[in-house]
Amino acid sequence: MTRHRGCYVKNGSLNMVVAMFLGIVLASTLMSETSLLSRHGGIACCMGSLFMLLYFLSLRIYSVSVRVTDLFFFLLWAYIGLRTEGQDFYSYTTGQWISCLIIYLCCRNMYSYKTTILYVISFFGMVEALTGLFQYFFLPDADLMVSVARGSFRNPGPYGCFLCLTLVCTAGLVSLKLKRMIKAVLWLSLGIQLTSILLSDSRTAWLALAVAAIYYVGCRMQRKSRLFYFLFSISGVCLFLIGLYKYKPQSADARLFIWQTGIRMFRQSPLVGTGTHSFAARYMDYQAVELSDSEDEHLKRQAANNTYAFNEFIHLSVEWGMIGLILFFGVVFSVYFHRARDGIDRIFYYVFTAYMVICCFSYPLEVWPLSLCFPLLLGCLPGVALMKLRYSFSLQKQRILFGTLLCLCLLYPYNHYVLHHCIVSCIDTFYHTGSPNAANELRRLYPRFMNEKEHLLTYGKVLHLQSDTACVLVLQQCVALNPTSETLCALGETYQCRGQYRQAEQCFMRAAAMVPGYITPPYLLFRLYRTCGEEAKARAKACYILGMKPKVVNSLVLDIKRELKEYMKNS
Numbered sequence: 001m002t003r004h005r006g007c008y009v010k011n012g013s014l015n016m017v018v019a020m021f022l023g024i025v026l027a028s029t030l031m032s033e034t035s036l037l038s039r040h041g042g043i044a045c046c047m048g049s050l051f052m053l054l055y056f057l058s059l060r061i062y063s064v065s066v067r068v069t070d071l072f073f074f075l076l077w078a079y080i081g082l083r084t085e086g087q088d089f090y091s092y093t094t095g096q097w098i099s100c101l102i103i104y105l106c107c108r109n110m111y112s113y114k115t116t117i118l119y120v121i122s123f124f125g126m127v128e129a130l131t132g133l134f135q136y137f138f139l140p141d142a143d144l145m146v147s148v149a150r151g152s153f154r155n156p157g158p159y160g161c162f163l164c165l166t167l168v169c170t171a172g173l174v175s176l177k178l179k180r181m182i183k184a185v186l187w188l189s190l191g192i193q194l195t196s197i198l199l200s201d202s203r204t205a206w207l208a209l210a211v212a213a214i215y216y217v218g219c220r221m222q223r224k225s226r227l228f229y230f231l232f233s234i235s236g237v238c239l240f241l242i243g244l245y246k247y248k249p250q251s252a253d254a255r256l257f258i259w260q261t262g263i264r265m266f267r268q269s270p271l272v273g274t275g276t277h278s279f280a281a282r283y284m285d286y287q288a289v290e291l292s293d294s295e296d297e298h299l300k301r302q303a304a305n306n307t308y309a310f311n312e313f314i315h316l317s318v319e320w321g322m323i324g325l326i327l328f329f330g331v332v333f334s335v336y337f338h339r340a341r342d343g344i345d346r347i348f349y350y351v352f353t354a355y356m357v358i359c360c361f362s363y364p365l366e367v368w369p370l371s372l373c374f375p376l377l378l379g380c381l382p383g384v385a386l387m388k389l390r391y392s393f394s395l396q397k398q399r400i401l402f403g404t405l406l407c408l409c410l411l412y413p414y415n416h417y418v419l420h421h422c423i424v425s426c427i428d429t430f431y432h433t434g435s436p437n438a439a440n441e442l443r444r445l446y447p448r449f450m451n452e453k454e455h456l457l458t459y460g461k462v463l464h465l466q467s468d469t470a471c472v473l474v475l476q477q478c479v480a481l482n483p484t485s486e487t488l489c490a491l492g493e494t495y496q497c498r499g500q501y502r503q504a505e506q507c508f509m510r511a512a513a514m515v516p517g518y519i520t521p522p523y524l525l526f527r528l529y530r531t532c533g534e535e536a537k538a539r540a541k542a543c544y545i546l547g548m549k550p551k552v553v554n555s556l557v558l559d560i561k562r563e564l565k566e567y568m569k570n571s
Helices: 013-032 038-057 070-081 092-108 111-140 158-176 180-200 201-220 223-247 249-266 278-293 297-302 312-336 345-359 369-380 393-431 435-451 455-465 469-483 485-497 501-514 520-532 535-546 554-570
Strands: 002-005 007-009 063-067 387-392
Touching: 013 387, 063 070, 070 312, 070 369, 092 369, 111 158, 111 180, 111 345, 111 369, 111 469, 158 180, 158 201, 158 345, 158 369, 180 201, 201 223, 201 345, 249 278, 249 297, 249 312, 249 501, 278 312, 278 469, 345 369, 369 387, 393 435, 393 455, 435 455, 435 520, 455 469, 455 485, 469 485, 485 520, 501 520, 520 535, 520 554, 535 554
Parallel strands: none
Antiparallel strands: 002 007, 063 387
């Protein structure tokens, strides 16, 4: 029995509770990356987070030590909330925003149970690694026709980054004094996770793992040898970076181009940024301008639809400006101004260092499982204490707060689930039966999902099939939130069906400028010119398409080129 902030609890029972709730949160975030369970995973995460907070409130916390990291984190959290506009309270973004705060608060008060957290993270790393191995050897990707290890993630890159974090946790546990049986299991898990990371083909994960290993060795060296080791390590990391560049130079060049474009975006509003989610809403137009000024034909051919900066510091500077970036750096650097108290703290430092490396070359804050790791790691890391706040909960106040949070636990996820379920069921009903009632229900729900781009495109197509003029406004909203070649082509086809040929031409030309290597936008322009009777423009566009070397050659490309060859013969 131990006294825990005002009440007596059993160590074993509290470990079990912590592991259970944290397991729910991690499992649900991993579920959120699968297409079928995306919304259900987000709901489960929110519920798990709130119930975790409820449990700790039931322990009657009487005093809290305020750290420098706490101040920077809460300022950053509040600033993000102010810079996030147009989101409904029950939106997915709001749920993530609230869950991150709750996870931080809970982990912040679990100093005695950090080992349990490491075991939970390591366990889910093992599960993801086994899933990836099964996919690689027995379930080749149907789209790519190759074997890809990506676990529950949509992309092998974030999958490898997640495994990198769990691998560092597992390696840290192996370094502790544990029973032989437990160590044997951890060593087995370590090997499986390392194999899956290699199969994920994630260069960012490899680099983060290497830096974490260097940091681990450096912390165990004598101070006299650290300077030489530090210089040697920098040289080694530079050579490793050159090797990774040579491994996939085309992908590396594309990433450098994205960084260059992101820096130009930052210059538009350097102080406060352009708001949360604005990078995705503005990047493709900037890419179109950059590609039009470039003479690199290879780069134009490789360009694709993109919504990520592949560098969180550039991403944050674009959306939140220098203010947000300074607050973020304040959070990060405040952690390193405190020495580790024990081996468990050092493990979390290794994991956090790997996370920062991932932030330099990927988009972890845009992937829900990886973004949740940020407040989780921050809450578990030590920090410089500023003051201690003491307060007490009367039984009546505790019951009121407990009841309020319990209502939130039930009300928020329920509303979120009902909304998503209604939207999906109405869309399915309309496509299968053409029921006008389903379309009317979508119109009623539209104000609730008008800022969620994944539903807008489908809803716009539903209205288009109904010959509803509102489809133009919906697709315009979709383009404003997510201007890709796909959304622009959908809007352009809608304009064309309504005889608004100039607007359709502008959409197709804008889409073609964004991704010069895609064949669909110029092909739609070709069809538009034929519809308008502008045969000279149609022949010029046909010649252009026949001379294209698309990024991906598939059956659609072959069919289009075959059609255009027949057209040129007969024209």
